[in-house]
Amino acid sequence: MTDDLSRIDDALRTRILADPALLLEDQDIMRALVAANDKAMGQNVVDLRGIAMERLEERLDRLEDAHRSVIAAAYENLAGTNMIHRAALALLDPLDFNAFIAYLSQDLPTILRLDSVQLVLEGAEGEAAAIIGRIAPAVVATGPGFVDHYLTEGRAHSPRPVTLRQIAYGNEGLYGAQAAHIQSEACLRLDLGESRRPALVLLGSEDPHHFDPQHGTELLSFFGGMLERSMRHWLK
Incomplete structure (x- = not known):
């Protein structure tokens, strides 16, 4: 039995x-x-072979976790690349400056899954700034020197073409009613050519992890270059 x-x-x-x-x-x-x-x-x-096998199994588990992380990061990068390419292609559609501003305020936030996009122009103050704000809410007029001061936060160093940062809330003068909800931003500095003041495109998100200083900036640098050339075209 x-x-x-x-x-x-x-x-x-x-x-x-x-x-x-x-x-x-x-x-x-x-x-x-x-x-x-x-x-x-x-x-x-003491089974030394068993101990060795346990350690190999632990290493295999760690490698599998790392492998999954790499694959996830690759998919995320691919998704980001596709969004930037879509945004770049859509940038070719506007036929006048008003259509370009509509692209910034309406199309770009949808394509890049953003909560706010603002164009900051230096040099227009007072009544001219108020007129710009009424005509194009996505455009903010500021005094000379504002762009670099905003990017460097008053520190004595040269501003980078792309600045990524997490913030407690957005600048009310730039983001308006959405300012309290903006928790991360990408700042694209635009060089508009000789004798012209720089401009700034602000990409704002309510997600504090959407733009992180540790993220790469290559794609946004490419897109900023396209915005820069488009702006130069409209300013001719």
Whole structure:
């Protein structure tokens, strides 16, 4: 009777012998077999091969996690590249400056999944600034020197073409009613050519992780260059 209970079912035994790889591919079964083997050897025997296998298994788990992270990052980068390409192609559509401003305020936020896009122009103050704001709410007029001061936050260093940062809230003078909800921004500095003051395109998001200083800026640098050339075209 005891022998019958201790024997493996004939059908199961036949299946295992026919395809033993099934056991090797099942981690739970392999752990149970190793544990049974350790128990059979007793506490005074150290199974170095078993220890080595455990460490290899841990390393394999870490490699698999890293592999999944790399794949996820690759998909995210691909998605970001596709969005920038769509935005760049859509930038070719406007036929006049008003259409370009409509692209910034309506199309671009949708394509890049943003909550706000603002164009900051230096040099227009007072009544002229108020007129610009009424005609194009997505355009903000500021005094000379504002762009570089905003990018460097008053520090004595040259502004970068692209600045990514997380913020507690947006500048009300730039983002208007949305300012309190903006928690990260990408600042694209535009060089409009000799004898012209720089401009700034602000991409604002309510997600604090949408724009992170640790993120790469290559795609946004490319897109900023396209915006820069488009602005120069309209300012001719």
